[in-house]
Amino acid sequence: MNYLIVGNSAAAVGAIEAIRAADHDGRITLLAAEPDHTYSRPLISYLLAGKVAGERMSYRPADFYEAHGVEAHLGEEVARVDPAARAVTTAAGHRFEYDRLLLATGGKPFVPPIAGLDTGGVFTFTQWDDVRRIESHLAEHAVRDAVVLGGGMIGLKAAEALMARGLKVTIVELADRLLSTTLDAEAGAILVEALRCRDAAVCLQTTVDRVLSRGGMIQGVHLTNDFEIYCQMLVVAIGVVPNVAFLAGSGIATRRGIVVDERMRTSAEDVYAAGDVVEADDVLLGEKRPIPILPLAYRQGFVAGRNMAGLDECYHGGMAMNSIEICDVPTISIGRTTVCDNCSDEGCEVLVRRDAKQGIYKKVVLREGRMVGVILVGEIDNAGIFAGLIERQLNVEALKPLLLSSEFGLLSLDSEYRKHMVSGPGIEV
Amino acid sequence: MKRIFAKEHLCIGCRLCEVHCLVQHSKSKRIITAMTREKSHITPRVRVQESGQVTFALQCRHCERPRCLEACMTGAITRDPKTGIILHDADKCVGCWMCLMSCPVGAIQRGREGHVASKCDLCQGLDVPACVENCPNEALVFEERSR
Numbered sequence: 373m374n375y376l377i378v379g380n381s382a383a384a385v386g387a388i389e390a391i392r393a394a395d396h397d398g399r400i401t402l403l404a405a406e407p408d409h410t411y412s413r414p415l416i417s418y419l420l421a422g423k424v425a426g427e428r429m430s431y432r433p434a435d436f437y438e439a440h441g442v443e444a445h446l447g448e449e450v451a452r453v454d455p456a457a458r459a460v461t462t463a464a465g466h467r468f469e470y471d472r473l474l475l476a477t478g479g480k481p482f483v484p485p486i487a488g489l490d491t492g493g494v495f496t497f498t499q500w501d502d503v504r505r506i507e508s509h510l511a512e513h514a515v516r517d518a519v520v521l522g523g524g525m526i527g528l529k530a531a532e533a534l535m536a537r538g539l540k541v542t543i544v545e546l547a548d549r550l551l552s553t554t555l556d557a558e559a560g561a562i563l564v565e566a567l568r569c570r571d572a573a574v575c576l577q578t579t580v581d582r583v584l585s586r587g588g589m590i591q592g593v594h595l596t597n598d599f600e601i602y603c604q605m606l607v608v609a610i611g612v613v614p615n616v617a618f619l620a621g622s623g624i625a626t627r628r629g630i631v632v633d634e635r636m637r638t639s640a641e642d643v644y645a646a647g648d649v650v651e652a653d654d655v656l657l658g659e660k661r662p663i664p665i666l667p668l669a670y671r672q673g674f675v676a677g678r679n680m681a682g683l684d685e686c687y688h689g690g691m692a693m694n695s696i697e698i699c700d701v702p703t704i705s706i707g708r709t710t711v712c713d714n715c716s717d718e719g720c721e722v723l724v725r726r727d728a729k730q731g732i733y734k735k736v737v738l739r740e741g742r743m744v745g746v747i748l749v750g751e752i753d754n755a756g757i758f759a760g761l762i763e764r765q766l767n768v769e770a771l772k773p774l775l776l777s778s779e780f781g782l783l784s785l786d787s788e789y790r791k792h793m794v795s796g797p798g799i800e801v
Numbered sequence: 802m803k804r805i806f807a808k809e810h811l812c813i814g815c816r817l818c819e820v821h822c823l824v825q826h827s828k829s830k831r832i833i834t835a836m837t838r839e840k841s842h843i844t845p846r847v848r849v850q851e852s853g854q855v856t857f858a859l860q861c862r863h864c865e866r867p868r869c870l871e872a873c874m875t876g877a878i879t880r881d882p883k884t885g886i887i888l889h890d891a892d893k894c895v896g897c898w899m900c901l902m903s904c905p906v907g908a909i910q911r912g913r914e915g916h917v918a919s920k921c922d923l924c925q926g927l928d929v930p931a932c933v934e935n936c937p938n939e940a941l942v943f944e945e946r947s948r
């Protein structure tokens with residue numbers, strides 16, 4: 373069997389680990405646009421902040437390819453996929469054939485059309501190379517002020533890293549709060565407060581409509597609310613979109629991302645896809661959409677790998693979840709956290725616990741007695757138990773008085789569920 | 802592989818498992834030193850759950866398909882290919898808490914060792930994990946059970 377993997381990150385690694393566990397002899401070839409050994413993408417902000425050194429960036433040990441019998445071609449970008457010929461062609465003109473192909477090309481930063489954006493000192497923030505570019509900018513220019521456009525996860529991570537580097541940072545976010553897709557207004561406000569305490573500025577409900585520059589170098593940005601912010605660098609971090617441009621003409625079906633079935637198969641025979649590049653089932657929404665988070669990228673890659681190796685396994689869908697700590701405030705959000713805000717639907721119920729002194733804010737969202745979302749700020753312990761309850765859509769009506777207390781834990785749950793979780797099905801405890 | 806199982810009806814909630822786990826993961830490996838000088842920066846990887854009359858000790862289940870491993874963004878969580886034990890490398894960990902968010906039994910904690918996660922390693926190197934060995938009521942067993 374001749375496996376070809378396009379991509380070199382979480383989804384690709386998941387697939388390789390699954391394939392190798394099932395097939396010791398098949399040939400695995402990997403093509404990656406980036407030149408680096410597989411590295412942890414989320415760590416780029418830690419790298420920029422100086423909290424993690426280059427050697428610690430690797431997502432798998434140095435001998436990963438060798439140990440898994442992978443022929444890795446790093447710095448080889450795929451430009452075209454031809455399912456009829458069962459082959460891909462790279463930008464460098466090399467051709468690779470496959471029996472089974474995995475597309476795990478992840479996301480690419482979404483950059484909106486902004487006047488004057490094409491100037492020096494403007495960056496996106498999704499790759500190790502972005503850190504290299506920012507580093508040389510910081511080394512070559514006197515940079516004191518930075519603007520980060522986008523108050524989502526990547527924007528906040530970039531902002532925090534630049535703050536650690538001693539820059540005065542302003543975050544500009546169009547929504548009415550930070551992390552608007554995962555947090556509610558109250559949790560978002562806690563983060564704004566924490567950022568402001570560390571001397572960062574946060575501008576909400578506005579965006580950059582013009583980049584001001586002189587001699588090919590950024591001088592500042594102009595906002596839609598008519599303010600101008602003086603800065604020597606801008607990071608555009610509005611979001612990522614599935615990286616599918618190279619599929620043009622391949623006939624492989626895409627919508628927002630590559631369309632896959634529950635076995636991670638695309639519309640083309642023997643072509644699989646996984647990770648940020650796909651739209652797969654969202655168990656809570658009951659529809660397909662991209663959920664660009666690392667745990668799902670790995671899981672989808674793993675499921676794809678097992679199917680590619682001839683086993684039969686289904687991906688049961690995922691849900692949005694993230695853990696993000698900003699200015700020492702840990703936050704976790706899982707599932708749908710704002711659906712029941714300002715909603716008159718009878719089945720909707722929101723439980724909240726606040727303890728401003730201890731910096732705790734917790735919120736559980738219930739629909740018809742089942743948990744659909746949770747936000748945890750300050751006290752995040754046991755978050756995974758909530759994830760399990762949400763994913764399994766268990767009725768938690770009886771647990772309501774306990775859910776938000778600091779004592780909530782495995783013991784709070786029904787003893788059958790608990791035993792099942794601890795021992796596995798069919799085992800006496 | 803062998804795993805640890807708790808017998809709820811035998812557990813008296815004495816927390817000796819926590820003590821011995823802490824000692825086993827201390828530098829000195831000596832109970833007095835560990836419990837006095839080292840305690841504040843070691844996390845017991847086993848935790849006694851207590852609610853009314855019911856108590857039992859909980860630690861990592863070393864799952865077949867670990868959610869923590871798929872969620873780990875740095876590669877700090879791995880499966881030992883020989884033993885199947887789910888290991889956590891504190892040197893690689895940055896404390897992003899993705900594992901803590903993913904573990905359905907809540908067996909991963911924010912560690913006292915620094916800004917890193919903490920979880921059971923089945924006392925690698927010992928034949929029987931310290932919590933099991935030292936449970937006075939045999940409320941913890943270490944055995945192979947088919948899943």
Ligand SMILES: Cc1cc2nc3c(=O)[nH]c(=O)nc-3n(C[C@H](O)[C@H](O)[C@H](O)COP(=O)(O)OP(=O)(O)OC[C@H]3O[C@@H](n4cnc5c(N)ncnc54)[C@H](O)[C@@H]3O)c2cc1C
Pocket residue numbers: 378379380381382383384403404405406413414415416417448449450451476477478479497498499525526529530615618646647648649664665666667669694695696874897899
């Ligand atoms: C700063 C930052 C922080 C993040 N923090 C978190 C977090 O805390 N939690 C979380 O869950 N997620 C986080 N993420 C998201 C997480 O990194 C992604 O969900 C995950 O990396 C997706 O993995 P993937 O394998 O699908 O794709 P990617 O990681 O995007 O990798 C795509 C791979 O494909 C290669 N490639 C792309 N195009 C081609 C081509 N044409 N030919 C060949 N190779 C190609 C790339 O070189 C790369 O190796 C963060 C992301 C960033 C940028």
